[in-house]
Amino acid sequence: MKRLPSPQHLLLDQQLCFALYAASRSVTGLYRPLLEPLGLTYPQYLAMLVLWEQDGLTVRELGQRLQLDSGTLTPLLKRLQAAGLVTRQRRLEDEREVEIRLTDAGLSLREQASAVPACMAQRLQLSIDQMQSLRDELKRLTRQLQLSPSEDSP
Amino acid sequence: MKRLPSPQHLLLDQQLCFALYAASRSVTGLYRPLLEPLGLTYPQYLAMLVLWEQDGLTVRELGQRLQLDSGTLTPLLKRLQAAGLVTRQRRLEDEREVEIRLTDAGLSLREQASAVPACMAQRLQLSIDQMQSLRDELKRLTRQLQLSPSEDSP
Protein backbone atom coordinates (compact mmCIF):
# COMPACT_ATOMS: atom_id res chain seq x y z
CA MET A 1 0.00 0.00 0.00
CA LYS A 2 1.86 3.05 -1.30
CA ARG A 3 1.47 6.29 0.61
CA LEU A 4 1.71 9.48 -1.39
CA PRO A 5 2.67 12.54 0.58
CA SER A 6 -0.28 14.89 0.25
CA PRO A 7 0.18 18.51 1.36
CA GLN A 8 -1.39 19.54 4.68
CA HIS A 9 -4.01 21.74 3.08
CA LEU A 10 -5.38 18.83 1.01
CA LEU A 11 -5.85 16.46 3.95
CA LEU A 12 -9.50 15.50 4.43
CA ASP A 13 -9.35 16.10 8.16
CA GLN A 14 -8.21 19.66 7.59
CA GLN A 15 -11.27 20.58 5.57
CA LEU A 16 -13.97 22.69 7.15
CA CYS A 17 -16.21 21.72 4.26
CA PHE A 18 -16.00 18.03 5.08
CA ALA A 19 -16.66 18.67 8.77
CA LEU A 20 -19.78 20.57 7.72
CA TYR A 21 -20.87 17.97 5.20
CA ALA A 22 -20.36 15.08 7.63
CA ALA A 23 -22.05 16.90 10.53
CA SER A 24 -25.02 17.82 8.39
CA ARG A 25 -25.54 14.25 7.23
CA SER A 26 -25.08 12.91 10.75
CA VAL A 27 -27.67 15.26 12.16
CA THR A 28 -30.08 14.45 9.34
CA GLY A 29 -29.58 10.79 10.12
CA LEU A 30 -30.46 11.43 13.73
CA TYR A 31 -33.74 13.02 12.66
CA ARG A 32 -34.70 10.10 10.49
CA PRO A 33 -36.05 7.78 13.19
CA LEU A 34 -37.85 10.69 14.86
CA LEU A 35 -39.53 11.80 11.65
CA GLU A 36 -40.38 8.38 10.31
CA PRO A 37 -43.42 8.00 12.62
CA LEU A 38 -44.65 11.34 11.24
CA GLY A 39 -44.23 10.07 7.69
CA LEU A 40 -41.82 12.89 6.86
CA THR A 41 -38.32 13.01 5.42
CA TYR A 42 -35.98 15.64 6.79
CA PRO A 43 -36.39 18.16 3.93
CA GLN A 44 -40.14 17.62 4.10
CA TYR A 45 -40.00 18.37 7.83
CA LEU A 46 -38.20 21.65 7.09
CA ALA A 47 -40.88 22.59 4.57
CA MET A 48 -43.56 21.82 7.15
CA LEU A 49 -41.76 23.96 9.76
CA VAL A 50 -42.02 26.89 7.36
CA LEU A 51 -45.69 26.26 6.60
CA TRP A 52 -46.54 25.91 10.27
CA GLU A 53 -45.04 29.36 10.74
CA GLN A 54 -46.82 30.86 7.77
CA ASP A 55 -49.43 29.04 5.74
CA GLY A 56 -50.29 29.84 2.14
CA LEU A 57 -46.81 30.65 0.88
CA THR A 58 -45.96 30.20 -2.77
CA VAL A 59 -43.36 27.75 -4.01
CA ARG A 60 -41.03 30.68 -4.62
CA GLU A 61 -41.42 32.04 -1.09
CA LEU A 62 -40.92 28.61 0.40
CA GLY A 63 -37.83 28.27 -1.76
CA GLN A 64 -36.41 31.54 -0.54
CA ARG A 65 -36.88 30.46 3.05
CA LEU A 66 -35.30 27.02 2.55
CA GLN A 67 -32.88 28.06 -0.15
CA LEU A 68 -34.19 25.41 -2.50
CA ASP A 69 -35.40 25.80 -6.08
CA SER A 70 -38.49 24.50 -7.81
CA GLY A 71 -36.58 21.54 -9.15
CA THR A 72 -36.31 20.27 -5.60
CA LEU A 73 -39.50 21.67 -4.14
CA THR A 74 -42.00 20.72 -6.82
CA PRO A 75 -41.59 16.94 -6.37
CA LEU A 76 -41.21 17.30 -2.59
CA LEU A 77 -44.46 19.26 -2.35
CA LYS A 78 -46.23 16.79 -4.60
CA ARG A 79 -45.28 14.09 -2.11
CA LEU A 80 -46.60 16.15 0.78
CA GLN A 81 -49.76 16.62 -1.24
CA ALA A 82 -49.99 12.88 -1.94
CA ALA A 83 -49.59 12.33 1.81
CA GLY A 84 -52.59 14.61 2.35
CA LEU A 85 -50.63 17.26 4.27
CA VAL A 86 -50.83 20.19 1.84
CA THR A 87 -52.76 21.46 -1.14
CA ARG A 88 -51.21 23.15 -4.18
CA GLN A 89 -53.13 25.58 -6.31
CA ARG A 90 -52.47 28.40 -8.73
CA ARG A 91 -53.03 31.90 -7.40
CA LEU A 92 -55.92 33.76 -8.98
CA GLU A 93 -54.05 37.07 -8.82
CA ASP A 94 -51.09 35.60 -10.68
CA GLU A 95 -51.50 32.23 -12.27
CA ARG A 96 -47.76 31.67 -12.42
CA GLU A 97 -47.63 31.28 -8.66
CA VAL A 98 -48.63 28.12 -6.83
CA GLU A 99 -49.88 28.52 -3.31
CA ILE A 100 -49.16 25.84 -0.75
CA ARG A 101 -51.71 25.40 2.02
CA LEU A 102 -51.80 23.07 4.96
CA THR A 103 -54.67 20.63 5.16
CA ASP A 104 -56.21 19.87 8.54
CA ALA A 105 -53.98 16.80 8.70
CA GLY A 106 -50.96 18.93 7.87
CA LEU A 107 -51.78 21.42 10.58
CA SER A 108 -52.48 18.84 13.22
CA LEU A 109 -49.22 17.05 12.51
CA ARG A 110 -47.58 19.98 14.27
CA GLU A 111 -48.64 18.57 17.62
CA GLN A 112 -46.63 15.41 17.06
CA ALA A 113 -43.70 17.32 15.57
CA SER A 114 -43.63 19.51 18.63
CA ALA A 115 -41.70 16.86 20.57
CA VAL A 116 -38.95 16.58 17.96
CA PRO A 117 -36.71 19.57 18.80
CA ALA A 118 -36.36 18.72 22.49
CA CYS A 119 -35.63 15.11 21.63
CA MET A 120 -32.91 16.21 19.22
CA ALA A 121 -31.42 18.73 21.64
CA GLN A 122 -31.02 15.96 24.15
CA ARG A 123 -29.24 13.71 21.67
CA LEU A 124 -26.96 16.50 20.50
CA GLN A 125 -25.55 16.79 24.04
CA LEU A 126 -25.09 20.53 23.73
CA SER A 127 -26.19 23.24 26.12
CA ILE A 128 -28.68 25.82 24.89
CA ASP A 129 -25.85 28.34 24.72
CA GLN A 130 -23.59 26.03 22.76
CA MET A 131 -26.39 25.24 20.32
CA GLN A 132 -27.22 28.89 19.82
CA SER A 133 -23.65 30.00 19.28
CA LEU A 134 -22.90 27.21 16.84
CA ARG A 135 -26.14 27.89 15.00
CA ASP A 136 -25.44 31.60 14.78
CA GLU A 137 -21.90 31.03 13.59
CA LEU A 138 -23.21 28.80 10.81
CA LYS A 139 -25.86 31.33 9.87
CA ARG A 140 -23.21 34.02 9.64
CA LEU A 141 -21.11 31.76 7.42
CA THR A 142 -24.05 31.06 5.12
CA ARG A 143 -24.94 34.73 4.89
CA GLN A 144 -21.33 35.62 4.12
CA LEU A 145 -21.23 33.12 1.25
CA GLN A 146 -24.45 34.33 -0.27
CA LEU A 147 -23.29 37.93 -0.22
CA SER A 148 -20.03 37.25 -2.06
CA PRO A 149 -20.79 34.35 -4.36
CA SER A 150 -17.74 34.94 -6.56
CA GLU A 151 -16.34 38.39 -5.74
CA ASP A 152 -16.44 39.34 -9.42
CA SER A 153 -17.13 42.80 -10.68
CA PRO A 154 -20.15 43.15 -12.99
CA MET B 1 -52.69 35.06 4.44
CA LYS B 2 -53.40 33.39 7.76
CA ARG B 3 -50.59 33.23 10.31
CA LEU B 4 -50.62 30.31 12.66
CA PRO B 5 -48.76 30.80 15.91
CA SER B 6 -45.99 28.21 15.89
CA PRO B 7 -44.09 27.59 19.12
CA GLN B 8 -40.58 29.01 19.40
CA HIS B 9 -38.90 25.66 19.29
CA LEU B 10 -40.48 24.82 15.92
CA LEU B 11 -39.35 28.01 14.18
CA LEU B 12 -37.02 27.31 11.25
CA ASP B 13 -34.57 29.98 12.32
CA GLN B 14 -34.20 28.35 15.71
CA GLN B 15 -33.02 25.07 14.29
CA LEU B 16 -29.35 24.16 14.48
CA CYS B 17 -30.05 21.42 11.96
CA PHE B 18 -31.22 23.88 9.32
CA ALA B 19 -28.25 26.16 9.93
CA LEU B 20 -26.01 23.15 9.33
CA TYR B 21 -27.94 21.96 6.31
CA ALA B 22 -28.00 25.41 4.70
CA ALA B 23 -24.32 26.08 5.47
CA SER B 24 -23.27 22.75 4.07
CA ARG B 25 -25.14 23.31 0.83
CA SER B 26 -23.84 26.88 0.53
CA VAL B 27 -20.26 25.74 0.95
CA THR B 28 -20.74 22.92 -1.54
CA GLY B 29 -22.13 25.46 -3.96
CA LEU B 30 -19.03 27.60 -3.54
CA TYR B 31 -16.85 24.65 -4.45
CA ARG B 32 -18.77 23.89 -7.61
CA PRO B 33 -17.19 26.53 -9.87
CA LEU B 34 -13.74 25.72 -8.49
CA LEU B 35 -14.12 21.99 -9.10
CA GLU B 36 -15.81 22.21 -12.46
CA PRO B 37 -12.51 22.91 -14.31
CA LEU B 38 -11.14 19.75 -12.66
CA GLY B 39 -14.15 17.77 -13.87
CA LEU B 40 -15.09 16.82 -10.31
CA THR B 41 -18.25 17.11 -8.24
CA TYR B 42 -17.87 17.92 -4.58
CA PRO B 43 -18.29 14.34 -3.28
CA GLN B 44 -15.90 13.16 -5.98
CA TYR B 45 -13.39 15.76 -4.79
CA LEU B 46 -13.67 14.41 -1.24
CA ALA B 47 -13.03 10.88 -2.51
CA MET B 48 -9.98 12.12 -4.42
CA LEU B 49 -8.67 13.89 -1.29
CA VAL B 50 -8.74 10.56 0.52
CA LEU B 51 -7.04 8.71 -2.33
CA TRP B 52 -4.35 11.38 -2.64
CA GLU B 53 -3.62 10.76 1.03
CA GLN B 54 -3.61 7.00 0.71
CA ASP B 55 -3.89 5.19 -2.58
CA GLY B 56 -5.20 1.66 -2.97
CA LEU B 57 -7.96 1.75 -0.38
CA THR B 58 -10.96 -0.52 -0.69
CA VAL B 59 -14.49 0.76 -1.17
CA ARG B 60 -15.18 -0.09 2.45
CA GLU B 61 -12.17 1.84 3.76
CA LEU B 62 -13.03 4.82 1.58
CA GLY B 63 -16.57 4.60 2.92
CA GLN B 64 -15.38 4.61 6.52
CA ARG B 65 -13.32 7.70 5.86
CA LEU B 66 -16.12 9.59 4.09
CA GLN B 67 -18.96 8.02 6.04
CA LEU B 68 -20.65 6.89 2.85
CA ASP B 69 -21.89 3.43 1.92
CA SER B 70 -21.43 1.40 -1.23
CA GLY B 71 -24.79 2.55 -2.55
CA THR B 72 -23.30 6.02 -2.88
CA LEU B 73 -19.69 5.13 -3.56
CA THR B 74 -20.07 2.44 -6.20
CA PRO B 75 -21.64 4.72 -8.83
CA LEU B 76 -19.44 7.65 -7.80
CA LEU B 77 -16.30 5.56 -8.25
CA LYS B 78 -17.53 4.22 -11.56
CA ARG B 79 -17.80 7.80 -12.74
CA LEU B 80 -14.27 8.54 -11.55
CA GLN B 81 -13.19 5.43 -13.42
CA ALA B 82 -15.02 6.54 -16.54
CA ALA B 83 -13.21 9.88 -16.21
CA GLY B 84 -9.93 7.99 -16.21
CA LEU B 85 -8.94 9.06 -12.69
CA VAL B 86 -9.07 5.71 -10.86
CA THR B 87 -9.08 1.98 -11.46
CA ARG B 88 -11.28 -0.51 -9.61
CA GLN B 89 -10.26 -4.11 -9.18
CA ARG B 90 -11.03 -7.02 -6.90
CA ARG B 91 -8.35 -7.87 -4.35
CA LEU B 92 -6.62 -11.18 -4.91
CA GLU B 93 -6.37 -11.83 -1.16
CA ASP B 94 -10.11 -11.33 -0.71
CA GLU B 95 -12.24 -11.15 -3.79
CA ARG B 96 -15.08 -9.47 -1.96
CA GLU B 97 -13.03 -6.30 -1.70
CA VAL B 98 -12.56 -3.81 -4.52
CA GLU B 99 -9.38 -1.81 -4.48
CA ILE B 100 -9.42 1.75 -5.79
CA ARG B 101 -6.19 3.03 -7.30
CA LEU B 102 -5.31 6.39 -8.78
CA THR B 103 -4.28 6.46 -12.42
CA ASP B 104 -1.49 8.79 -13.51
CA ALA B 105 -4.15 11.28 -14.50
CA GLY B 106 -5.80 10.93 -11.10
CA LEU B 107 -2.54 11.50 -9.29
CA SER B 108 -1.53 14.47 -11.38
CA LEU B 109 -4.91 16.14 -10.86
CA ARG B 110 -3.68 16.83 -7.33
CA GLU B 111 -1.49 19.66 -8.65
CA GLN B 112 -4.53 21.54 -9.93
CA ALA B 113 -6.57 20.72 -6.84
CA SER B 114 -3.83 22.10 -4.68
CA ALA B 115 -5.03 25.64 -5.30
CA VAL B 116 -8.60 24.93 -4.18
CA PRO B 117 -8.32 25.12 -0.37
CA ALA B 118 -6.63 28.52 -0.33
CA CYS B 119 -9.18 29.85 -2.78
CA MET B 120 -12.02 28.59 -0.58
CA ALA B 121 -10.44 29.91 2.62
CA GLN B 122 -10.34 33.35 1.06
CA ARG B 123 -14.01 33.22 0.08
CA LEU B 124 -15.08 31.97 3.50
CA GLN B 125 -13.70 35.17 5.06
CA LEU B 126 -12.62 33.37 8.21
CA SER B 127 -9.28 33.48 9.95
CA ILE B 128 -7.28 30.28 10.23
CA ASP B 129 -8.21 30.16 13.91
CA GLN B 130 -11.91 30.66 13.26
CA MET B 131 -11.89 27.96 10.60
CA GLN B 132 -10.10 25.52 12.86
CA SER B 133 -12.33 26.08 15.84
CA LEU B 134 -15.52 25.81 13.81
CA ARG B 135 -14.22 22.70 12.09
CA ASP B 136 -13.22 21.08 15.38
CA GLU B 137 -16.57 21.92 16.95
CA LEU B 138 -18.35 20.25 14.03
CA LYS B 139 -16.09 17.23 14.21
CA ARG B 140 -16.84 16.89 17.90
CA LEU B 141 -20.57 17.11 17.17
CA THR B 142 -20.32 14.42 14.49
CA ARG B 143 -18.30 12.14 16.74
CA GLN B 144 -20.81 12.65 19.55
CA LEU B 145 -23.68 11.64 17.30
CA GLN B 146 -21.98 8.53 16.04
CA LEU B 147 -21.19 7.36 19.55
CA SER B 148 -24.78 7.62 20.80
CA PRO B 149 -26.96 6.87 17.78
CA SER B 150 -30.04 6.19 19.86
CA GLU B 151 -28.97 5.89 23.49
CA ASP B 152 -30.55 2.45 23.69
CA SER B 153 -29.16 -0.38 25.73
CA PRO B 154 -28.23 -3.56 23.81
Place this chain on the structure above:
DNA sequence: CAAAATTAAATTGTGTACAATTCAATTTTC
Protein backbone atom coordinates in the same frame (compact mmCIF):
# COMPACT_ATOMS: atom_id res chain seq x y z
C1' DC C 1 -15.11 -30.15 6.30
C1' DA C 2 -19.79 -28.75 5.25
C1' DA C 3 -23.61 -25.84 6.77
C1' DA C 4 -24.46 -21.42 8.83
C1' DA C 5 -23.16 -16.89 9.68
C1' DT C 6 -20.76 -12.92 8.29
C1' DT C 7 -18.85 -9.69 5.21
C1' DA C 8 -18.09 -6.52 0.98
C1' DA C 9 -19.98 -4.72 -3.22
C1' DA C 10 -23.39 -4.14 -6.12
C1' DT C 11 -28.15 -3.40 -7.12
C1' DT C 12 -32.80 -1.52 -6.53
C1' DG C 13 -35.90 1.92 -5.24
C1' DT C 14 -37.08 6.40 -3.18
C1' DG C 15 -36.04 11.07 -2.33
C1' DT C 16 -33.46 14.96 -2.60
C1' DA C 17 -30.18 18.81 -5.00
C1' DC C 18 -29.32 21.55 -8.74
C1' DA C 19 -28.27 23.09 -13.64
C1' DA C 20 -30.66 23.89 -17.75
C1' DT C 21 -34.61 24.11 -20.44
C1' DT C 22 -39.50 24.73 -21.31
C1' DC C 23 -43.90 26.82 -20.90
C1' DA C 24 -47.25 29.88 -19.56
C1' DA C 25 -48.41 34.20 -17.40
C1' DT C 26 -47.32 38.84 -16.43
C1' DT C 27 -44.58 43.29 -17.04
C1' DT C 28 -42.05 46.38 -19.46
C1' DT C 29 -41.02 49.07 -23.37
C1' DC C 30 -41.50 51.15 -27.46
Place this chain on the structure above:
DNA sequence: GAAAATTGAATTGTACACAATTTAATTTTG
Protein backbone atom coordinates in the same frame (compact mmCIF):
# COMPACT_ATOMS: atom_id res chain seq x y z
C1' DG D 1 -51.40 47.84 -26.97
C1' DA D 2 -48.37 44.44 -29.16
C1' DA D 3 -43.59 42.67 -29.18
C1' DA D 4 -39.89 41.78 -25.99
C1' DA D 5 -38.30 40.80 -21.60
C1' DT D 6 -39.10 38.87 -17.24
C1' DT D 7 -40.91 35.79 -13.94
C1' DG D 8 -42.61 31.37 -11.54
C1' DA D 9 -43.31 26.42 -11.89
C1' DA D 10 -42.57 22.46 -13.96
C1' DT D 11 -39.69 19.33 -16.45
C1' DT D 12 -35.44 16.96 -17.78
C1' DG D 13 -31.14 15.06 -16.82
C1' DT D 14 -27.24 14.07 -13.79
C1' DA D 15 -25.44 13.01 -9.36
C1' DC D 16 -25.69 12.06 -4.83
C1' DA D 17 -27.65 9.71 -0.12
C1' DC D 18 -29.35 5.91 2.03
C1' DA D 19 -32.46 1.86 3.22
C1' DA D 20 -33.07 -2.73 1.81
C1' DT D 21 -32.01 -6.61 -0.85
C1' DT D 22 -29.00 -9.58 -3.49
C1' DT D 23 -24.84 -11.97 -4.67
C1' DA D 24 -20.53 -13.82 -4.05
C1' DA D 25 -16.65 -14.72 -1.12
C1' DT D 26 -14.82 -15.74 3.25
C1' DT D 27 -15.16 -17.17 8.30
C1' DT D 28 -17.02 -19.42 11.87
C1' DT D 29 -19.04 -23.48 13.92
C1' DG D 30 -20.83 -27.77 14.93
